[in-house]
Amino acid sequence: MVEIKLRDEYIKLGQALKAANLVDSGVMAKMVIQDGMVAVNGEIEYQRGKKLVDGDIVSLEGEMIKIVK
Structure with missing residues (x-):
């Protein structure tokens, strides 16, 4: 499971997928x-x-991302 640490109050879904390297681009997301x-x-x-x-x-x-503060 990949953890993404929030810099703000939230992250948008497309951005999270890119940040976790599950997709290569916004178009793919x-x-x-x-x-x-x-x-x-x-x-x-x-x-x-x-x-x-x-x-x-x-x-x-099958890949998981957890959003953490």
């Missing part, structure tokens, strides 16, 4: 999100701009 491949806290998420906060867990193809 948009594609995997729109295709329903990304879950936030166990629920499929379709919004690239979804705000992630401390404690959120993101998963993509």
